[in-house]
Amino acid sequence: MKEIQAAKNNKIKELKKLHQRKYRSQSENYLLEGFHLVEEAAKANAKIKEVYLDERGLQLWQEWVERYQLDYYLLSDEAMKALSELPTPQGMIALVQKSDPNLADFSGKWLLLDNVQDPGNVGTIVRTADAAGFDGVFLGKGSADKYSSKVLRSMQGSQFHLPIFSGDIKETIPEFKKMGSNVYGTKLDQAALSYTQVEKTPSFALILGNEGQGMTEEILQMTDQNLYIPIYGAAESLNVGVAAGILMYALI
Amino acid sequence: MKEIQAAKNNKIKELKKLHQRKYRSQSENYLLEGFHLVEEAAKANAKIKEVYLDERGLQLWQEWVERYQLDYYLLSDEAMKALSELPTPQGMIALVQKSDPNLADFSGKWLLLDNVQDPGNVGTIVRTADAAGFDGVFLGKGSADKYSSKVLRSMQGSQFHLPIFSGDIKETIPEFKKMGSNVYGTKLDQAALSYTQVEKTPSFALILGNEGQGMTEEILQMTDQNLYIPIYGAAESLNVGVAAGILMYALI
Numbered sequence: 376m377k378e379i380q381a382a383k384n385n386k387i388k389e390l391k392k393l394h395q396r397k398y399r400s401q402s403e404n405y406l407l408e409g410f411h412l413v414e415e416a417a418k419a420n421a422k423i424k425e426v427y428l429d430e431r432g433l434q435l436w437q438e439w440v441e442r443y444q445l446d447y448y449l450l451s452d453e454a455m456k457a458l459s460e461l462p463t464p465q466g467m468i469a470l471v472q473k474s475d476p477n478l479a480d481f482s483g484k485w486l487l488l489d490n491v492q493d494p495g496n497v498g499t500i501v502r503t504a505d506a507a508g509f510d511g512v513f514l515g516k517g518s519a520d521k522y523s524s525k526v527l528r529s530m531q532g533s534q535f536h537l538p539i540f541s542g543d544i545k546e547t548i549p550e551f552k553k554m555g556s557n558v559y560g561t562k563l564d565q566a567a568l569s570y571t572q573v574e575k576t577p578s579f580a581l582i583l584g585n586e587g588q589g590m591t592e593e594i595l596q597m598t599d600q601n602l603y604i605p606i607y608g609a610a611e612s613l614n615v616g617v618a619a620g621i622l623m624y625a626l627i
Numbered sequence: 628m629k630e631i632q633a634a635k636n637n638k639i640k641e642l643k644k645l646h647q648r649k650y651r652s653q654s655e656n657y658l659l660e661g662f663h664l665v666e667e668a669a670k671a672n673a674k675i676k677e678v679y680l681d682e683r684g685l686q687l688w689q690e691w692v693e694r695y696q697l698d699y700y701l702l703s704d705e706a707m708k709a710l711s712e713l714p715t716p717q718g719m720i721a722l723v724q725k726s727d728p729n730l731a732d733f734s735g736k737w738l739l740l741d742n743v744q745d746p747g748n749v750g751t752i753v754r755t756a757d758a759a760g761f762d763g764v765f766l767g768k769g770s771a772d773k774y775s776s777k778v779l780r781s782m783q784g785s786q787f788h789l790p791i792f793s794g795d796i797k798e799t800i801p802e803f804k805k806m807g808s809n810v811y812g813t814k815l816d817q818a819a820l821s822y823t824q825v826e827k828t829p830s831f832a833l834i835l836g837n838e839g840q841g842m843t844e845e846i847l848q849m850t851d852q853n854l855y856i857p858i859y860g861a862a863e864s865l866n867v868g869v870a871a872g873i874l875m876y877a878l879i
Contacts, residue, residue: 499866499868499869502862502865502866503862503865503866503869504860505861505862506856506858506859506860506862506864506865507859507860508859508860509860529866531862531863532862533860533861533862536860536861536862537860604758604876606758607758607759607760607879608757608758608759608760608761608785608788608789609757609785609788610754610755610757610758610783610785610788611783612758613754613755613758613872614751614754614781614868614872616751616866616868616869617751617755617868617869617871617872618872619869620865620866620869620870620872620873621872621873621876624856624873624877625876625877627859
């Protein structure tokens with residue numbers, strides 16, 4: 376165990392860079408905050424490189440950390456506050472090696488996000504896809520980064536339960552079609568088909584779009600069918616995380 | 628039009644008290660931020676008592692404000708920043724008179740929230756209930772306050788489309804039963820009935836519970852039937868807003 380006292384310690388400064396997407400994208404690691412999430416990582420055999428604990432965290436989890444033979448640091452409250460992205464730090468932060476899936480098998484049920492920007496929405500949708508037994512999630516251009524702390528918090532560990540790819544949806548749609556999967560877009564437009572009228576199939580890709588603008592027009596043109604959720608009241612639209620949940624559970 | 632320059636102006640100080648639930652509960656008014664929400668209030672004939680604009684807001688909406696014959700103030704950027712609850716103020720804040728529904732007709736489709744604490748969840752659920760054509764929402768003990776700015780933002784004006792009551796769910800369940808409505812609880816427990824097996828009825832009350840703990844045990848005992856959403860993957864649970872959306876759209 377090593378100790379870090381100063382909030383301006385060089386190691387803390389280096390680690391804090393991982394809060395920014397541009398640094399994170401160049402790094403092979405990311406930060407995961409809170410015991411529950413770190414525990415999920417350990418259970419999933421993710422490579423946990425180092426763990427940072429404050430005094431309270433040390434009391435609670437030293438035994439756990441040693442059982443997993445993890446390298447760990449004791450941080451002063453000040454240093455922990457500097458490293459944490461939360462108003463109230465959770466006592467444990469881990470440096471975890473990214474594990475991006477590289478071999479894609481696009482069969483089964485997939486959820487694709489076209490420019491879904493809010494990290495809470497992206498995380499909640501991944502969690503719902505996990506709950507609904509989906510086979511994977513694909514984050515298209517403009518979508519929040521799966522290694523951002525807000526996405527990680529909202530996913531509640533679901534990134535360890537199903538593969539999450541990032542890339543260009545336009546390039547991946549033909550892959551789904553090759554597998555014989557139906558590709559469903561979503562559109563707030565009654566010219567589309569109500570989701571209640573879709574026949575269930577074991578293999579499909581469902582695409583959700585941006586919070587304000589919906590899906591990119593170009594991608595809407597590439598789908599087999601575009602779906603909508605009927606609005607019976609006076610609301611203009613549904614939250615994208617809620618819409619994704621209604622559609623995923625209706626299609627499985 | 629009057630002008631307010633100083634962030635520490637007495638009027639601003641008084642208005643800012645409405646950010647706190649305890650002051651708000653004693654007041655007959657609440658604050659609504661952003662043109663879109665204020666416009667919804669005006670369309671719904673809510674009583675808008677005063678409007679506060681910054682320089683940019685004045686340019687954009689002075690004509691609108693005068694058309695509705697609203698009293699308005701021009702705030703310095705500093706004063707607007709002091710009054711706003713957002714990191715980036717939206718240029719318009721309105722003081723609106725509360726309108727709590729008092730005559731309850733509990734027929735039709737109702738959503739009840741038992742100790743749902745997160746304001747974003749409460750707001751999103753009300754918006755979904757609006758979209759799904761529900762007849763009303765009932766906020767039970769421990770639930771976020773419908774006049775808090777985060778709830779108001781997440782509702783996106785749905786509070787003007789359906790009645791929102793606050794009170795004790797235990798006391799209101801018998802009212803629903805008297806109307807012949809089924810009262811459905813929700814429980815993360817396969818001893819409950821899968822929501823896919825419920826027959827649709829025109830009149831029912833659906834209760835969602837707290838983010839971490841679920842529904843109060845006492846209230847679970849009072850329902851006609853408790854429902855669950857099957858988890859097919861490895862996620863432990865669903866976000867309560869997502870669960871509410873899946874259930875509401877499945878039951879209507």
